[in-house]
Amino acid sequence: MSGKLTFTMIKPDAVANGNTGKIIDHIIGKGFKMVAMKYTRLSAEKAGEFYAVHRERPFFKDLVDFMISGPIVAAVLEKDNAVSDFRDVIGATDPSKAEAGTIRNLYAKSIDANAIHGSDSDENAAIEASFFFNAFERF
Ligand code: ATP
Ligand code: MG
Secondary structure (H helix, E strand, C coil): CCEEEEEEEECCHHHCCCCHHHHHHHHHHCCCEEEEEEEEECCHHHHHCCHHHHHHHHCCHHHHHCCCCCEEEEEEEECCCCHHHHHHHCCCCHHHCCCCCHHHHHHHCCCCCCCCECCCHHHHHHHHHHHHHHHCCCC
């Protein structure tokens, strides 16, 4: 059965552009409850660890540089079928391919600066949440 929790980050572009409030409102409007939230900034080491799966990809350095370019908002979200439903809410990785009304369609400018992160599995949601919040070490 699918889990009830997922992890998100509002990325540096969206925070810098003043879209944090609108994005949080959008997420809540889609039926997610915010059960943890933190305004913070990633170190290069932490960003590299977060995206370790992409370490060998050509865009890895740009991805890490972008993720440390400014503050982010990390959050844990609760809803039935959270991971998959939240991926639908954020839209495709490349905003030019994101469906109308999705967060990336509304607030992202490019595949690099794409406004928001959403976990891609229950397992990764747990790993990512525990990265930022002690309370989620064993969810
Ligand atoms: P995220 O993990 O950030 O939620 P995602 O799951 O939609 O995004 P991933 O495949 O996990 O996409 O890629 C992680 C991030 O790496 C993307 O958000 C994007 O910024 C960057 N990225 C992915 N593919 C490319 C690419 N082909 N060119 C440039 N950047 C890319
Ligand atoms: Mg991903």
